[in-house]
Amino acid sequence: MKVWGVTLGWLTVMASLLVAVFVIKQPALNNDILALLPQSEPRLQQLETHFFASNKQQLSFSFSGENKEQAYDEMVAWLAKKNITPRFSVPKVEQLATFYSQYAGNLLTPSYQHALTDASRFQDYYFSQLSKVADPFVSSTINLDPSLSTAEFLTSVITQLQQFEMSDGRISIRHLDNDYLMLFVHAADNAFSIDQAVALNDDVLAQLAQLHTNYPHTSVHYSGALFHTAENAQQAKFEMTLFGTLSLIALIIMVVWVFRSFNALWLASVTVISAALGGSIALAIFFAEIHVLTLVFAVTLIGIAIDYAFHSMLDLTTHKNGFSRGLKLALLLSLVTTTLGYASLFFSPVQLLTQVGVFVVAGLITAWLTTLLLLPSWQARLTISVEAGKFAEKLSGLLKSIHRQKVAIILLLLVSLSVFSLLKPPVLNDDVKLLNASPQVLMNNEALHMSLLGKDNGQIMIMFAENAEQLLLKQEALKVKIKQQGGQALMLSDLVPSAGTQQKNNNEMRVHHASLDVVTQLTGSPLVLSDSILTLDAALDSPLGPLIANQVILNNEFAASWFMVTGIDKTQLAEWARVESELLVYDKVAMITAGLEDYSHSLLVTIAIAITFAMLLFTFKFGFKVAYQQGLILGLTLAAVLLLCSAIQTQLSIFNLLGCLLILALAIDYLVFYQINKLTPSNVLAISLSAASSMWVFGMLAVSKTPAIFSFGLTVLVGLICIYLLAPLCVALPNNKEK
Incomplete structure (x- = not known):
């Protein structure tokens, strides 16, 4: 019983040390995969958090075929019961009209400017706009801005924002001769919390199966980071459970067959557990934040630490008085060489590898001490089977x-x-796409939704500037280049023109006042132009504020905005970014x-x-x-x-x-x-x-x-x-x- 007491006491001491270190140091566990990468410059990290964090929680659904409207409505109602709400909504026209009419004369579209340069042309344009009695922007702004410049500006903006049509309050898209209804929702729970992702994924798939039963001729496609997280987690959990169970059974059979005793299995387990405890203690001491993948890759320690136990136990079965001299020397040399190898990870620029090195080195030293201190006392209880001896x-x-x-x-x-x-x-290819383990159906769904949104050939770009005004000016200049190349992009400057552009527009309205006489004649009063400039801060408090906030970040150090460019080759965009240091082609992959x-x-x-x-x-x-x-x-x-x-x-x-x-x-x-x-x-x-x-x-x-x-x-x-x-x-x- 004494040997059992000593062994259990050793494990108790190690476990107590681990608990004490965790209580004192309180290290945090980090499961953010992207945190493993070499860190980007600080301002780019801020942008990623500000712009793209919410994308993790977006779920997208598309409906096609017969009864797609009924299936859409049922899905919306089911999601509402789970407090999952639509992500995108366009503000009411009246709200937009009230806000933007404060800046009448400052916000002009190219078509309005073209008409303004000739009085006859502007008169035709103006009466043409008045005839659009069903146009909500005309009817909502004419009393606030009789020049209809605000109506034209809002029409242009909303047309760019809505790259799809609305049908009875549903987003409708025509693609390859098929009609689709699209639904974008925002999950309240963190999409990268594994348990929540798996639970919600299962519920959504069950609901989609029910919709298929109710409407067999309706196709529903789904996509979103949550589904990838859940599928990969479930696959990994299944494989680890299966492989772990089979490996454990095989290991037990091998050890018992060789030693004909569960004592050997116990000692091998004690060695590995001690190594894991020693490595964990070292991690907790040296790192305030431990990445989960450190523990995943550090499991390689098992394959090395268990070797010490096997060699030691077999040596004890062939010698009478403890370890042989050769075994002690071999264990020491093995420890030193392996430790030096893993110690080289200490100097890695990647913290994950540094943590793996610390874990394995500390674990190996602990396994070595465990072997030397505990195993000799078990010598009398260790034997080797006759069959194993003959096999050897x-x-x-x-x-x-x-x-x-x-x-x-x-x-x-x-x-x-x-x-x-x-x-x-041999070819070394670290393209992250090759590591994707998501089911093909999810990949197909993602591709379909990107095509429906017209983003399958788009490229995200990010622009930096010293302040908001400089940012808007630089975007306006880039927008000219994009148009000249036949490309398209919805930028922040389309929603909030620069102060210089607004002042120029106002001056142009005053220079071509003769063209605006038709407005004065119809209203019976002189046209009043605004002296107020629409600033970015004011726009952030406007009805379009939530959309604008998702495209811009402002602080005391810099201003930045992201936008998507379509219709231009990526090499051309990269060339522009090379010339302009404050322009970045953002490709997360x-x-x-x-x-x-x-x-x-x-x-x-x-x-x-x-x-x-x-x-x-x-x-x-x-x-x-x-x-x-x-x-x-x-x-x-x-x-x-x-x-x-x-x-x-x-x-x-x-x-x-x-x-x-x-x-x-x-x-x-x-x-x-x-x-x-x-x-x-x-x-x-x-x-x-x-x-x-x-x-x-x-x-x-x-x-x-x-x-x-x-x-x-x-x-x-x-x-x-x-x-x-x-x-x-x-x-x-x-x-x-x-x-």
């Missing part, structure tokens, strides 16, 4: 026979990899891809540093010749992994490199243990058990439908097979005299 003898003999052909194998592998790399060199590329470069450097550290230590301990051979094996293993994975996947991603980092750590472990303990049956069995457990825990991920998980799992699986077969080749087997 056979494996040892097989690896020795492979070892005798090491020169031929290495030469053949070098030639094969060289030829393969020339015929099909490209930005995320660039961030992933930074990750990849950082990981490549980390892998190179880890190999360098390992080689230096191998040289110091084993000599240059052995270090050279082991370095060759590491290089061959990584080359084979990358080439094979590239052939299977067509192209590599950052998650292949993360898998290589784990393979490198395991490979160093195997090389150290082989070099010190040679191809003895117990050592071969320990490494085989380690490789088999890692294959089950990580290799099974190679059948995942999630691209990132698949890439990581495939890399680990291929790498484990390669290093298991190649690591014994660099072992210097003793001759009979040395024995």
